[in-house]
Amino acid sequence: MQLDEIVAAVRAAHESHSPLRLRAAGSKDFYGGLLAGEVLDLSGHWGIVAYEPTELYVTAKCGTPLSEIEAELAEEGQMLAFEPPHFAGATLGGAIAAGLSGPRRQQAGAVRDFVLGIKLVDGTGQVLDFGGQVMKNVAGYDVSRFIAGSLGTLGVIAEATLKVLPRPVAETTLEFACDEAEAVRRLNEWGGQPLPVSASFWFEGRLWLRLSGAEAAVAAACRKLGGKVSPGAAAWWQAVREQTHAAYAGPTLWRLALPSTTPPLALDGLRAIEWGGGLRWYVTEAEPAVVRAAATAAGGHAVLYRAPESLRCLEGAFAPLSPALLALHRRLKKAFDPRGILNPGRLYAEF
Amino acid sequence: MNPPEPSFATDRAKLLRRLQLILPAHCLLSAEEDLRPYECDGLTAYRELPLAVCLPETEGQVIDVLRNCHQMGVPVVARGAGTGLSGGAMPHAEGVVLSLARFNKILRVDRAARLAVVQPGVRNLAVSEAAAPFGLYYAPDPSSQIACTLGGNVAENSGGVHCLKYGLTVHNVLRLRVVSIEGEVFEIGGEGPDAPGYDLLALLIGSEGMLGVVTEVTVKLVPKPELAQVVMASFADVAQAGDAVAAIIAAGIILAGLEMMDKAATAAVEPFVKAGYDLKAAAILLCESDGTPEEVAEEIARVTAVLTEAGAGEVRVSRTEAERLRFWAGRKAAFPAVGRITPDYYCMDGTIPRKRLAEMLSAIAEMEHKYGLRCANVFHAGDGNLHPLIMYDAAKPGEWRWAEAFGAEILELSVALGGSITGEHGVGIEKINQMCVQFSTPELDAFRRVKAAFDENGLLNPGKAVPSLHRCAEYGRMHVHQGDLKFPELERF
Numbered sequence: 001m002q003l004d005e006i007v008a009a010v011r012a013a014h015e016s017h018s019p020l021r022l023r024a025a026g027s028k029d030f031y032g033g034l035l036a037g038e039v040l041d042l043s044g045h046w047g048i049v050a051y052e053p054t055e056l057y058v059t060a061k062c063g064t065p066l067s068e069i070e071a072e073l074a075e076e077g078q079m080l081a082f083e084p085p086h087f088a089g090a091t092l093g094g095a096i097a098a099g100l101s102g103p104r105r106q107q108a109g110a111v112r113d114f115v116l117g118i119k120l121v122d123g124t125g126q127v128l129d130f131g132g133q134v135m136k137n138v139a140g141y142d143v144s145r146f147i148a149g150s151l152g153t154l155g156v157i158a159e160a161t162l163k164v165l166p167r168p169v170a171e172t173t174l175e176f177a178c179d180e181a182e183a184v185r186r187l188n189e190w191g192g193q194p195l196p197v198s199a200s201f202w203f204e205g206r207l208w209l210r211l212s213g214a215e216a217a218v219a220a221a222c223r224k225l226g227g228k229v230s231p232g233a234a235a236w237w238q239a240v241r242e243q244t245h246a247a248y249a250g251p252t253l254w255r256l257a258l259p260s261t262t263p264p265l266a267l268d269g270l271r272a273i274e275w276g277g278g279l280r281w282y283v284t285e286a287e288p289a290v291v292r293a294a295a296t297a298a299g300g301h302a303v304l305y306r307a308p309e310s311l312r313c314l315e316g317a318f319a320p321l322s323p324a325l326l327a328l329h330r331r332l333k334k335a336f337d338p339r340g341i342l343n344p345g346r347l348y349a350e351f
Numbered sequence: 352m353n354p355p356e357p358s359f360a361t362d363r364a365k366l367l368r369r370l371q372l373i374l375p376a377h378c379l380l381s382a383e384e385d386l387r388p389y390e391c392d393g394l395t396a397y398r399e400l401p402l403a404v405c406l407p408e409t410e411g412q413v414i415d416v417l418r419n420c421h422q423m424g425v426p427v428v429a430r431g432a433g434t435g436l437s438g439g440a441m442p443h444a445e446g447v448v449l450s451l452a453r454f455n456k457i458l459r460v461d462r463a464a465r466l467a468v469v470q471p472g473v474r475n476l477a478v479s480e481a482a483a484p485f486g487l488y489y490a491p492d493p494s495s496q497i498a499c500t501l502g503g504n505v506a507e508n509s510g511g512v513h514c515l516k517y518g519l520t521v522h523n524v525l526r527l528r529v530v531s532i533e534g535e536v537f538e539i540g541g542e543g544p545d546a547p548g549y550d551l552l553a554l555l556i557g558s559e560g561m562l563g564v565v566t567e568v569t570v571k572l573v574p575k576p577e578l579a580q581v582v583m584a585s586f587a588d589v590a591q592a593g594d595a596v597a598a599i600i601a602a603g604i605i606l607a608g609l610e611m612m613d614k615a616a617t618a619a620v621e622p623f624v625k626a627g628y629d630l631k632a633a634a635i636l637l638c639e640s641d642g643t644p645e646e647v648a649e650e651i652a653r654v655t656a657v658l659t660e661a662g663a664g665e666v667r668v669s670r671t672e673a674e675r676l677r678f679w680a681g682r683k684a685a686f687p688a689v690g691r692i693t694p695d696y697y698c699m700d701g702t703i704p705r706k707r708l709a710e711m712l713s714a715i716a717e718m719e720h721k722y723g724l725r726c727a728n729v730f731h732a733g734d735g736n737l738h739p740l741i742m743y744d745a746a747k748p749g750e751w752r753w754a755e756a757f758g759a760e761i762l763e764l765s766v767a768l769g770g771s772i773t774g775e776h777g778v779g780i781e782k783i784n785q786m787c788v789q790f791s792t793p794e795l796d797a798f799r800r801v802k803a804a805f806d807e808n809g810l811l812n813p814g815k816a817v818p819s820l821h822r823c824a825e826y827g828r829m830h831v832h833q834g835d836l837k838f839p840e841l842e843r844f
Contacts, residue, residue, distance in 0.1 A: 054597035055704050055735075077603050105544070112550055113522050126793045134702040135515065135734035136774035138508045138557045139782070139789050140798050140817065142521065145553035149545075166603030188463050192487065194574040194643060216645030259542035261464045278544040300543035319547040324537045328804065329548055335800035347548070 001044030001063070003119075003127065006156055009040050011125030013341045020341055022152040024063045027087035028098045030306055032151050032317050034345035042093055042156065049159060050133070053078060057116055057133045059161040062093025073164055081108035081165040083241050093157040099149025102241040103199035103210070106275040108165065112148035119159035120147060123337025133161050152343040153351070154336040168198070168212035172222055173233035176207045180264045180273070183207045187277045188261050195221050201240050202273035203247045210237060240274070247272035250283030252307045254291050258300035267294045281305075288315040295319070316349060326350060359445035359813070361425050363402050366447070369423070370403060373415040378453075380404040389448050392433040392440040393495070396697070396751060397780050401428070401442035408453045410530065410566045416449060417564060418534035426813045427532070429560040431472060431503030434495040436698055437779030439507065439559045439815055446813075449564060451502045457481050458567070465572045466525060466542060471502025471565045475509075478570060487572035490517035493775070494683060501568045508557030510775035512608045512682070513639075515733035517573070519775070521556040528567035529555065532806045542569065554801065559777050560812040562805040576641035579607065581678045582654050584663035585632030589613065590709035592634040595661035596732045597705060599638065602657050604650060608639035609733030610682050613712065616727040616740070617681070620688040626681035629665050636663075636732065637682055639675075685729045686740065693725070693742035697754045701765030702736045702774035714764055715739055722757040724750070736774035737765070763788050778816045786816075787823035795823065 013020045019037030029035060043063040050059040053076040060069055066086050073079055083102030084095040096118075101110045108114075117131030120143070131137055131144035147154055178186065183202040190197055196213035208230055211218045222229070230236070239245040248271070256265075260277035264270070269284030284291065288304060288311075295302035301319040304312055321329060326348070333340065333351045340351060370379050380386060381403045390398040402425075407413045420427045426446030433440050442448045454470035457477065461467070462485040467478055475496040479488040492511035493499055499509070505527065508520045517523070526540035539551040546552075555562055586592035592611055599606065612620075612635050617628040628635055636658070640650040651668055658666050669675035681688075689696050703711055712728060719726050725742045739761055743754040762772040762785045772778070772785040786795065798817045802809065818826075 052704070052706075054601045055706065056600060076601075099545075099550075109518070109522060110545065112553060113518065122797065126797075128794050128797055129791075130794065132769070132771055134704060134736075134770050134774070136510055136519065136702050136731070136736045137771040138775060138777055139771050139773050139786060140778070140794070141562075141801050142508070142553045142557050143797065143801070145521065146550050148553070149550055154549075166600075166605065169603070188465075192462065192465055192485065192574055194486075194576050196642075196646075214642070214646045214649045216649045217643050220643055220645045257541075257543040257545050259464055261461075275544055299541060301541070301545075301547045303547075321548050322537065324531075324535050325539075325548060325551075328537070328551070331804035332549060332801065335804050336797070 001042070001046070003045070003158055006040070006042065006045060006121050006158055007125045007127060010121050010123065010156060014124050014339055017339055018341065019344050022097070022156055022343055024091040024094050025065070025089035027090040028094055028100070031098055032312070032346045033349060034313050035309070036344055037341070040156070043091065045158060048072060055133065056135070056164050057161050058164055059133065059159060060092050061159050062091060062157050064092045066090050066092060066095055077167050078164045079167045080114070080162060082111050082114055084111060085242050087242065092160055096148050096157050096160055097150065097152045103201065103237055103274060106200060107198040107212070112145045114163045115144050115148050115160065116163050117161040118144035118147055118157055120155040121158050122155040123339060123342050127158070128155070131161065135163065151347045153333060153347050155342065170215045170218040171198070171210060171212045172218050173230040173237070174209045174211065174222065174225055174227035175230040176209070176227045177205060178207050179205060180270060183273055184261065184263065184277045190225070191260065191276050195225070197276070199237060200274060200276055203245070203271070247281060252283060252285060252311070253305045254282040254284060255303040255305040256280045256282060256295045256300055258295060258298050262298045262300065265294045265298060267291065292319055318347065321348070359424065359426055359443070361402060361423070361445040366423060366425055367403060369419045370405060370416065370447070373419065374405060374407065374412055378406045378408060378412065380406070389430070389433070389442060389450070392435040392438060394436050394438040394779065394781055396745070397438040397441050399442045399444050401444070401446055401448045404448045404450055406450045406453055410536070413449070413530050413564060413566055414534040414536065416447070417530055417532055420447060420810060421532050421534065421808070424808060424810065426810050428812050429502070429506070429564050431500035431506070432474070432498050434499040435503060435507060435779065436700070436776040437773070437781040439777050439779035439812070441780055443813060451500070454502070454566065460485070462487070464542065466569055467572055468567060468569045469501055471505070471568055472500050475499050475501060475504055482572045483575070486575050488575050489523065489570050490573050491520050491523055494686070501570065502565050505556050505565055505568055506558065506560045507775070507777040510731070510736065512610060512731060514731065515609060516605050516607045521553060523571045524552060524556055524568060525571055526569035527552060527555055527565050529563040529565055531563050532810050540569070557777070559779065559816040561802055561816055562811065576607070578644050578647045579639055579641040579675060580647050580651055581669045581675045582638040582651060582658065583667045583678050584636045584638070584658040585629035585665045586634045586636070586663055587632065589634045589712050591662050592636055593705060593708040595636060595658055595663065598657050598661045599654060602653060604653060604657070606638050606654070606733060607641040608637065610637040611635070611730040611732040612682060612685065613728040615725065616685055616689070616729050619692050619727055620681040620684055623688040623691060624680045624684050626677050628681055632664060637678055682729065685727070689727050689740045689742065694744040694746060695742070697741040697743060697758055699739045699741065699758050699761050700736070700773045700776040701762050701770055702734070703765050703768045703770035705732065705735045707768040708732070711737065711764065711768060715761060718757055718760055722753045724753060724757055726757070731774070734774070735770065759785060780815055783815065783818045783822065784826040786818050787826050792820065792823070795820070
């Protein structure tokens with residue numbers, strides 16, 4: 001599939017005012033709001049365009065599976081440091097559009113922190129290049145980072161350049177027994193110290209901590225922290241990253257992004273804590289308004305992450321925006337997709 | 352689609368009457384001698400006097416100023432410490448300067464959550480100083496950090512010498528409180544890892560005061576590394592030094608700082624700071640490792656081996672903190688040191704893929720002959736951000752124009768080599784023409800639509816950062832994108 005074909009499809013949809021649903025592997029069909037419009041299958045726009053290990057970037061077309069990119073990077077000892085989940089065959093475009101990051105986000109940063117450039121086909125079918133392949137670039141508004149997490153509502157991410165990083169030389173996972181409150185306290189205490197913590201996970205009274213870095217640094221941190229070395233950790237972190245771990249199972253899974261120091265919420269159904277206390281997962285049948293209110297009161301927000309489509313469409317997957325911010329979102333949507341044809345309703349029902 | 356560039360004609364008397372109603376006398380300047388200090392920022396070659404300078408002390412006053420300017424159609428240029436190097440804070444002749452200098456309070460330093468909430472007029476270094484008792488600091492460290500403010504850092508997405516490992520401003524800001532040109536307050540981002548909706552932080556940070564006025568900034572604080580050490584290496588050849596940088600990265604080492612200085616730069620700074628630089632070297636590299644003592648020892652050993660393998664002449668490792676600071680002193684003093692050997696200098700800010708460095712430096716050497724001006728080069732080698740310092744004498748007729756043309760040619764070459772016209776200083780007024788080279792008409796149109804989504808009438812910092820279509824037509828340069836020159840087989844140097 002060539003760029004021209006994407007452009008032609010978007011242009012035609014723009015002209016006929018018909019909605020398009022952007023999709024490649026469909027690994028995140030569960031995520032967000034309404035799935036509306038005719039599917040524009042982007043899985044055929046495939047391939048690594050450029051990979052320069054010493055310049056620390058990779059450029060690929062949107063339909064390229066993450067697994068293919070990561071295999072290429074691994075040969076040079078490098079990685080996508082935000083550890084995006086693959087689910088079933090996730091592609092580069094979808095990973096950026098959904099903006100989901102994995103366990104290492106705690107140390108390395110989120111998807112948007114690694115986006116260097118984007119080739120975007122906007123809602124009128126124009127091809128726009130933002131950013132580039134260099135680490136520092138402040139010419140013009142930072143549209144490429146802004147696109148990350150916009151769920152395909154602003155344009156088709158036809159191609160993207162991501163910063164890559166070397167894989168850590170050493171990695172060890174430690175295990176501790178502690179309750180929720182204690183886990184939050186410890187995670188924040190460790191976060192304030194120069195320790196090479198690259199991931200954390202609390203589940204059913206146990207806390208796992210992954211240390212990554214130079215051999216000597218990891219060994220020194222292990223001596224300092226104590227705990228028990230957890231065997232088979234690589235596969236286990238993979239289950240966290242892919243959310244195949246038991247913690248994520250349940251009919252209605254909520255993702256709460258909170259200030260990391262937030263004490264235990266008065267909300268039943270906590271399943272897991274990640275990202276040094278900043279990400280908490282709940283499986284609960286509580287009223288969505290109750291869950292949202294708890295997250296908001298703590299200074300964060302709640303996403304109705306995995307739930308029946310009817311519930312997501314009824315309640316909205318994402319926390320509602322203030323009137324001023326909603327108005328701004330609508331104007332920005334219009335700036336990139338004036339006829340509102342791209343993934344309408346996927347982020348918010350209002351646009 | 353593209354209205355002509357808006358022109359403004361402000362009724363000065365009416366504007367001042369209105370401002371007097373909303374601001375106490377000590378918060379409003381309008382006499383020419385009081386306005387004079389605001390006529391330019393760190394890029395002194397571009398100057399303009401505003402109609403008035405507002406120095407609000409409360410967010411309510413900021414809202415009132417913006418609301419009134421919005422009603423009257425008056426341009427507003429927000430300003431921090433005025434240390435910017437691209438003329439981004441240069442006033443508008445028909446507008447007001449909105450100085451956030453009095454928003455200078457650190458509102459909260461949260462040790463446990465590792466964040467600080469500050470007003471935009473707080474100096475960059477003051478944040479790290481306030482966090483120091485907790486063993487924390489604010490990572491972005493632009494060289495002007497003793498003076499520049501967080502508000503200005505947000506506007507420019509400022510970097511510094513530690514970006515490769517610790518990121519730019521955009522990677523270190525969690526939340527912003529913003530006042531729109533209509534005087535509406537909104538908050539974006541949050542203290543958690545993300546926020547609902549579009550990533551507006553990414554748009555606002557680096558927007559050069561074009562989208563809103565920031566009244567509060569929440570930044571991430573990180574633990575101060577236990578130890579930092581610097582390796583200094585000299586190279587007989589610039590290309591060799593560039594290859595050494597690539598070899599370090601290929602070895603999987605992400606250093607805290609990785610800087611290069613060419614011979615002209617070391618020659619300028621050595622008499623000034625006595626850092627002990629090898630003056631015979633064509634280029635020197637400064638490689639900083641930080642972390643735990645164990646980590647640093649391991650990294651320094653690996654870097655030293657890579658540098659030696661890459662053909663470094665002399666390789667020295669700082670033995671004490673005093674020595675580390677002395678190695679850095681020369682790099683940090685590069686701008687003032689060059690200022691001592693020339694009446695004026697013009698600092699450029701292009702970014703290039705690291706592997707094109709030797710090409711860029713030899714092209715700059717040719718330009719020195721072409722324009723009859725000398726140039727010293729300092730380079731954030733780790734992230735490809737080059738700061739050529741073009742030396743000129745503003746007192747000599749025409750020399751500034753040559754310096755400007757020299758700079759423009761460097762920027763255009765940066766784009767042709769696959770880089771960008773600005774890595775950290777911003778476009779401002781300085782590089783506005785080169786925006787027409789880096790971006791196509793539809794891309795610039797998209798920027799204009801983004802701008803209009805925040806500021807429909809174009810009152811915030813008009814004439815900066817994003818050129819009008821008309822301006823690009825007048826400038827008449829071809830748009831080259833990511834190295835795709837029209838005739839790639841032709842030599843350009």
